[in-house]
Amino acid sequence: MKYISTRDYKRHSLVTSAEAIKKGIAPDGGLFMPCEIPTININDIEMLTALPYHERASFILSKFLDDYDAKGLLEDCKKAYSEDRFPGGAAPVVKLDDGRYTLELWHGPTCAFKDMALQIMPRLLSRALSMTGETKRAHILVATSGDTGKAALEGYKDVPGIDITVFYPVDGVSPMQKLQMTTQTGDNVNVCAVNGNFDDAQSGVKRIFADRDAIALANSKGSFFSSANSINWGRLAPQIVYYVSAYCDLVKRGDIRRGDYINFCVPTGNFGNILAGFIAKKMGLPVNRLICASNSNCVLTEFLRCGVYDRNREFFKTMSPSMDILISSNLERLLYIASGAEETRGYMEKLAKDGRYKVSEETFRTITKEFSGYFADESETSEYIAKTFKENDYLIDTHTAVAVCCLDKYRNETGDKTPAVVVSTASPYKFARDVAAALGSAPESDEPAALLSHLSSITGTSAPRPLSETVGRPVRFSRVVDPADMISAVFPD
Ligand SMILES: *Cc1c(COP(=O)(O)O)cnc(C)c1O
Numbered sequence: 001m002k003y004i005s006t007r008d009y010k011r012h013s014l015v016t017s018a019e020a021i022k023k024g025i026a027p028d029g030g031l032f033m034p035c036e037i038p039t040i041n042i043n044d045i046e047m048l049t050a051l052p053y054h055e056r057a058s059f060i061l062s063k064f065l066d067d068y069d070a071k072g073l074l075e076d077c078k079k080a081y082s083e084d085r086f087p088g089g090a091a092p093v094v095k096l097d098d099g100r101y102t103l104e105l106w107h108g109p110t111c112a113f114k115d116m117a118l119q120i121m122p123r124l125l126s127r128a129l130s131m132t133g134e135t136k137r138a139h140i141l142v143a144t145s146g147d148t149g150k151a152a153l154e155g156y157k158d159v160p161g162i163d164i165t166v167f168y169p170v171d172g173v174s175p176m177q178k179l180q181m182t183t184q185t186g187d188n189v190n191v192c193a194v195n196g197n198f199d200d201a202q203s204g205v206k207r208i209f210a211d212r213d214a215i216a217l218a219n220s221k222g223s224f225f226s227s228a229n230s231i232n233w234g235r236l237a238p239q240i241v242y243y244v245s246a247y248c249d250l251v252k253r254g255d256i257r258r259g260d261y262i263n264f265c266v267p268t269g270n271f272g273n274i275l276a277g278f279i280a281k282k283m284g285l286p287v288n289r290l291i292c293a294s295n296s297n298c299v300l301t302e303f304l305r306c307g308v309y310d311r312n313r314e315f316f317k318t319m320s321p322s323m324d325i326l327i328s329s330n331l332e333r334l335l336y337i338a339s340g341a342e343e344t345r346g347y348m349e350k351l352a353k354d355g356r357y358k359v360s361e362e363t364f365r366t367i368t369k370e371f372s373g374y375f376a377d378e379s380e381t382s383e384y385i386a387k388t389f390k391e392n393d394y395l396i397d398t399h400t401a402v403a404v405c406c407l408d409k410y411r412n413e414t415g416d417k418t419p420a421v422v423v424s425t426a427s428p429y430k431f432a433r434d435v436a437a438a439l440g441s442a443p444e445s446d447e448p449a450a451l452l453s454h455l456s457s458i459t460g461t462s463a464p465r466p467l468s469e470t471v472g473r474p475v476r477f478s479r480v481v482d483p484a485d486m487i488s489a490v491f492p493d
Contacts, residue, residue, distance in 0.1 A: 001038070001066050003233065005030035006336035007345040017065045018128035021121075021234035024227050029348070030341075031332055032233045037282045038063035040244070042259060045285075049248040049258075053090040054081040056248065057120070057241045063283075064237050065124070072127060080120040085109055087465070091116065091242040093249045096392045099417060100407070101255070102400065102424040103246045109154040110180065111427035111464050112147045112322070113273065116242060117235040118155035124234045125226075126159050138226040139218060139490065140164040141208060143201040146177040147322050147426075149191075150184070152228045157186025163223065165190040165490050167201045170480055176430070176448040176467070183473035191477035192489040204486040214487050221491055230272045231329050239276030244285055246421050256419055263420040265291035265407040267399040268300060269323040271330035273423060278334065278370060288418050293406035294375040295320045300328055304373030307364035309347075310356040318378060319434040320398040322425070327351075334371075339363040372414075374406035381405065385428075385438035395459055398431045400424040401438075429455060429463045 002014040005026030013026055020032035040048075040063075048056045054077040061077065062070050081090040086107045094102045108115025129138060140162060142152050149166040156164040168181060170193040181191045194201040208214045209225055218225055229235070243264065250256045264287060266274040274292055281287035294301050296316040303309045311326040318324055335344045343363065350357035359367070376384070384401040388394050396404060403422045411417065428435045432451040436443050436458060443454040449471040452463040462468075481489050 001064065002035045003032040004035050005341070006033055006332050007341055007348060009340065009342035009345060016067045017233065018067055018131040021124055021232060022128045022132055022134070022226075024229060024232045030345070031231050031330070031336075033333055033336055034064055037279060039284045041284060045244070045248060045251070046258060048244065049252050053086075053241075053245055054078045056245050057081060057238065060241045060244055061120075061237055064240075067131065068124075068127060076120060076123040076127070080123060085119060086115075091245050093246050093253075093421065094394070095255070096388070096394060096422075099419045101246075101250070101419070101421045102394075102396070103242060103421050104424045105242060106397075106424065106427045106430075107464070108151075109466050110147070110151045111430050111466055112151060113423075113425040114148055114151035115154065117230075117238045118148075118151040118228070120155075120238045121228070121232070121234040122156045122159040122162060126161050128234075129161050136219075137223045138162045139223040140226050140228050141205045141490065142166045142228050143194075143198065143205040144168050144173075144181075145198040145321065146173045147430075148228075148230075150177065150180045153181065153184045153186070153189050153191070156228070157184070157189050159188070163188045163190070164228075165192065167192055167194050167205060167486060167489075169193070169197045169201050170195055172198050172201075174433075175446055176432075176451065176470070179448050179473075179475075180467075180470050182475045182477045183470055184476065190489065190492075192486070193480040194486065195480060195482050200483045201486075204483045208487055208490065211487070214490075217487070217491060230270050236272055236276055236279075236330070236333075239273060240280050240283070243277045243280035243287070244283075247285055250419070250421075259286060261286045261288040261418055263287070263289045263291060263416070263418045264423060265293055265403045265410070265420055266423045267293045267320065267323055267403040267425050269325040269328065271300070271328040271334070273425070274371075275330045275333055277423075278337075281370070282337070289410075289416065290371050291403075291406060291410050291420075292371055292373045293403040294373065295323045295381065295402050296375065296377050297324050297326060298373075298375035299326055300331070301373040301375040303331075304368060304371055307361075308356065308358045309351065311351070312355045318398075319381060319431065320402050322399060323402065334367065335359070335363070338366040372410055374409045376402045376405035376409075382434075382438035384408075385435055386440070389439060389459070395428045395435070395461055396424065397426040397428040398434050398438075399426050427464050427467070428461075429467050
């Protein structure tokens with residue numbers, strides 16, 4: 001199967017999946033997409049229902065990555081989604097009440113859904129390097145506002161042929177996020193704080209990617225720079241798996257019958273997670289509607305309501321920070337599926353120039369046949385944390401609360417009572433301060449250990465081990481650099 005850029009209407013840039021994963025972004029600035037979407041049928045679903053998660057994963061992935069050795073893929077999936085890394089299962093489905101479920105994607109090493117992709121993607125990249133005859137080491141550079149950096153560190157640590165450096169804004173991450181990164185283990189990892197905010201760290205990384213001296217320096221060390229960005233196909237493909245897996249689990253437990261339709265409601269930032277759900281539907285999974293849930297940064301809600309994407313708006317810092325995004329990069333892949341490469345290229349040019357575009361009537365109709373958009377503001381988010389805990393005895397984080405609220409809004413507005421799965425993207429303990437405050441008991445201390453034990457004592461639940469074990473680990477990385485000196489942290493000697 002070949003991959004093509006979402007902007008390549010002349011079909012110039014066909015590459016293999018290994019090349020797409022190694023390159024990350026297409027030369028014309030577009031994102032790689034498979035030329036056609038492979039399918040699964042109802043017999044495949046029956047077969048997958050009997051299998052453990054890692055075998056479901058290797059079955060789905062091998063349909064997209066058909067240039068990879070199938071045995072190798074199975075091995076990678078087995079390691080990535082082992083009980084050791086995902087205690088209690090990679091993507092368990094939990095019943096809230098009749099017709100409402102959550103898909104918990106936060107049982108991995110960093111307690112957020114990015115682990116689902118970042119535990120396997122480094123292995124896919126490592127294989128892509130040897131499949132394409134690459135002799136240099138890849139040096140991954142990441143600028144993070146919190147979650148992605150830690151998930152990337154856990155995924156890339158000790159992966160052969162790859163090194164990783166993560167930069168975070170010195171005062172821009174939570175105390176727990178900082179501790180998670182500065183105590184990171186592994187021989188090929190490096191973490192450094194940047195004097196400045198997230199944008200300073202991000203621009204610094206982009207500068208290094210484009211800086212000839214930095215590229216030459218990397219070359220002299222036998223390396224080349226690469227990114228772990230969420231637009232890489234190697235991060236998207238593994239996310240398709242858990243949509244199929246959730247469906248199989250519902251069938252397996254007798255909550256639905258094989259062939260029944262279900263809805264998914266997804267807390268959305270960069271549009272990567274929900275797009276994977278759409279691709280699962282395109283493969284043949286019986287999905288009725290995809291509900292795109294946003295926080296107060298509701299650029300996608302507006303897009304799905306009126307067909308206009310407009311990033312020229314106030315930016316809000318919310319209690320669901322991983323959804324505080326005004327440019328949802330993966331939306332480009334949906335535009336490509338709905339309207340083709342030529343139209344997509346036009347929209348992306350308008351976005352770069354004016355910060356806004358309006359899609360054609362036909363494209364708007366195609367998209368809104370599949371997707372609905374809702375948003376929850378800060379007080380609704382808190383309200384749903386409290387309400388879900390009280391009514392369902394179930395503790396959710398701030399991102400998941402946005403989605404539970406949006407699902408209610410969708411059901412009230414449309415009357416659609418199709419069984420619905422809310423995709424749950426983070427452990428409540430990752431956002432313990434805001435979750436406790438929503439339950440009416442704001443913690444006094446901002447210190448990580450105190451936050452965990454406070455939430456535990458007011459809810460009678462316990463913190464996931466990866467978080468409780470972080471507290472008390474030795475700090476390995478304490479360096480702080482100015483944005484102009486970031487390269488000195490990449491190659492310290
Ligand atoms: C990254 C993230 C999201 C948003 O996912 P996208 O793929 O960017 O839409 C939602 N919740 C959490 C906890 C995240 O870390």
